[in-house]
Amino acid sequence: MTDSTLVFIVLGLTLAAFVWGRFRYDLVALSALLGSVMLGLVPGEEAFQGFGHPAVITVAAVLVLSRAFERSGVVDVIAEQVLKVGERLFLQLLVLTSTVVVLSGIMNNVGALALLLPVAMRLAREHDTSPSLLLMPLAFGSLLGGLTTLIGTPPNIIIASYRGSVTGETFGMFSFSPVGVVVALAGLALILLLAWRLVPQRAGKASTEAMFDTANYLVELRVGEESKANGLTLRELHQELEETIPVLAVVRDESRRAGHTFFGVLREGDILLMEAGPEEMKLLEDKAGLSLGKDAQEKEKEDKETEDKEKAAEGEGAEDDEKAQGKNGTNNPESPYEVKHQDKNREKDEQKDKEKEEKKKGKNGVDTEGLQLVEAVVRTDSMMVNHTVTQLRLHNQFGLHLVAVARDGGRLKQRLHDIRFRPGDVLLLQGGESELAESLATLGCLPLAKRDLNLGQPRMLLVSIAIFAVAILAMLFDFLPAAVALSTAAVVSLLVGVLPLREGYQAIDGPVIVLLGAMIPVGQALDTSGGAALIAETMLVWGTEWPVVVTLIGLFVLSMVLSNVVNNAAAAVLMAPIAVSLANGFGASVDPFLMAVAVSASCAFLTPIGHQSNTLVMGPGGYRFSDYWKLGLPLSLVVLAVAIPMILLVWPL
Missing domain, CATH: 3.30.70.1450 (Regulator of K+ conductance, C-terminal domain)
Structure with a gap:
């Protein structure tokens, strides 16, 4: 069996595992690498050289710098202005999506989305907007913004490094901007015009109460003298129940303590505020002997008595009004007695309304204030x-x-x-x-909860911007390679205290680093085994009767489809050798082919699994798998229609 055949088998199994999703993509990539080594496709001494590849180092440095921006308050200053946009949906979409496009160009696009996601949720809640109308456009905007610079998205970094290995010269920081900016603007225009029509509106998902229906599940349960829970700690209670039913608070002697801070033993008379449905209620009664804090019939009786008293009081108030009018012999509201009496009645009515509202809230659920x-x-x-x-x-x-x-x-x-x-x-x-x-x-x-904006320290904010600006200048004037310049900026940010060292390590996305480090040697094996050349030859045979641009479009579409089912970085690693082989087969420049892969690999608009940004908004937005293509397909077609002419204009064949 030839090496190229073995590579195709390994890649086929790898892609199937990516699509299946049973195992995380970093584990799948590492398995593909080790399998390639055992099959002799990757030399053993070169197996882990991918982890030192400039693309991997650059991605790690960008992730650290992105966290430094967040820590210093740069992004929060922007977010504070976004929150002032008002209640018009068009303006919310315009400001949110434009902001994430810009931020995704200067930091990792997943990081930019993560920073603005709580802001979008807060906007939705404050203005009673369905978050589903905001979150998918926000996610797609982060993908579009990543196209504009070298550091915006991992595929750009991978393609730039691969060009360096082929031609000896990498793409620069803003080499992607002429194509990326135009594509991003076209995509942004489509989102603003059609998002409100094509994105499904999931009503009532903006608040915690609506999302989780909290009020219908919170109950107060009393610990009786004969309860098994009497004398147990909360941990022992969970062991007794063999369940993880959360105790949100323990009420004792009219004082309440949050469940996660209560470590004592339960006593008779304690009331547990718990999250329990009908099945859990039966379990709590059978296994722990807990009962409702107040009998339901007794409570209903009290409510009825209270309503009868209110009606009687209202009747007395009406009689008082009639007597007052008879006493004064006039209905003239200017009468001093009448004015005073009406004010008094108005105050009574307002107080009754307030009590009714409080009672209504009490019936709908239990007070959750202070439960964190x-x-x-x-x-x-x-x-x-x-x-x-x-x-x-x-x-x-x-x-x-x-x-x-x-x-x-x-x-x-x-x-x-x-x-x-x-x-x-x-x-x-x-x-x-x-x-x-x-x-x-x-x-x-x-x-996702409403967060208070932390504006950071002004000095650190300016320091963070200055460090980043110096790194960009070093890259623009070729003083330092991108990996070295950005790594230096990340280290300086840690040294001067913009970002604590522990947070710096936490900022590095381990699975993405492992994915890149493992897939780069596998991608090289696709090239060295002749597999990339074989795919390119097949495409060349099909494209001999057509202009080169048709093959370029085919490469673009193939890469875009692949990025919707596997990680976009993996798609770029696999498609880069094929792009170069195609360019060599046509005797054309490699630049337009590599640029086509860079753009298309970052445009995973059709599914929630193609990009982390899409996955992040799926839950908060209440989206289903089939919702993404409704806006994603038109957006993909617009990107294709704009990107190909721009690539050929900026990077001629």
């Missing part, structure tokens, strides 16, 4: 993916209670300990305010 509930979305690189809450030991290791899980815009009804988390799941968590941010970062979750 936060929403967070599971990222594609999260350690939670394919694990359960029991395996992760959320409470013991991270101090977090899992309260509820929403998927595809609706709350999951199954028991919490049975749920295996997926990328894009929205979690309702409870935890200490000081530990929440660090725990979520470690778990790989992005908080």
Whole structure:
């Protein structure tokens, strides 16, 4: 069996595993690398050289710099202005999408989306807009913005490095801008004109209460004298139940403590505020002997008595009005007694309305103020993916209670300990305010709750901008290669305190680094084995009767389709050798072919799995898999129609 055939088998299995999604893409890529070594396709001594490749180092440096921008407050200054946009949907789309396009050009596009996602959720909540109308355009805008510069997206970095290995000269920082900016503007125009028509509106998903239907699940349960829970800690109670039903608060002697901070034993008379549906209620009664804090019939009786009293009081008030009018002999509102009496009645009515409203709220649910509930979305690189809450030991290791899980815009009804988390799941968590941010970062979750903007320190803000500007100038004037310039900027940011060292390491997206480090040697094997040349020859045979531009369009479409089913960085690694082989076969310049791969590999608009940005908004926006192509297909066609002429204009054949 020839080497090229073996490479095709390895790549076929790898692509199938990527599409299947059972195993994370970094593990799949590493398996492909090790399999290639064992088959003799990649020399053993060169197996891990990909991890030192300039593209990998550059991606890691860009991720650190992106976090430094966030930490210094650069992005929050922009976000603060975005929040002032008002309630018009067109203006919200314009400002949000334009902002993410610009930010994605100067930092990693996934990082730019992650920073503006909470801002978009806050806008949706403040102006009662469905977040589904904002989040998909925001995600697509981050992809378009990544096209504009070298550091905007990993495919650009990969293609630039590959050009350096072929021609001896890499693409520069703004080599992608002439094509990328025009494509981004065309895509932005389409989003603004058609997004509100093509993006499905998922009503009522903007708030925690709507997403998780919290009020219908919160109950107060009393610990009785004969309850099995009497004398148990909350941890022992969970062990007794063999369930992870979250205790949000413990009420004792009219004082309430959040569940994650209560470590004592339960006593008779304690009231537990719990998240429980009908099945859990029966389990709590049977196994722990817990009962409702107040009998339902008794409560209904009290409510009826209160309503009767209110009606009687209203009748007395009407009689008083009639007597007052008779006493004064006039209905003239200018009468001093009449004015005073009306004011008094008005105050009574307002007080009654207020009490009714408070009572109505009480009937709909339990007060959750001070319970420190936060929403967070599971990222594609999260350690939670394919694990359960029991395996992760959320409470013991991270101090977090899992309260509820929403998927595809609706709350999951199954028991919490049975749920295996997926990328894009929205979690309702409870935890200490000081530990929440660090725990979520470690778990790989992005908080979605309304956040207070942290404007950072003005000095660090200016320092961060200055460091980045110097790195860009060093790249523009060829003082330093991109990998060295950006790595130096990242190290300086850590040294001067713009970003703590621990956060610098957390900023590096481990799975993406492993994916690139593993797939680069596999991509080189596709070239050295003759597999890329074989694919190029097949395309050349098909394209002999057509102009070269038709083959270029075919390459663009093939790369775009591939990027919708596998990671965009992997698509760029695999398509780059094919692009160069095609260019050599036609005797044309490699630049337009490589640029076509760079643009198309970053335009994964058709599915939620092609790019992390698409996956991140799936849960918060309540999208289904089939929703993406409705806006994504027209956007892909616009990108194709604009990109090809611009590539040929800027990078002639």
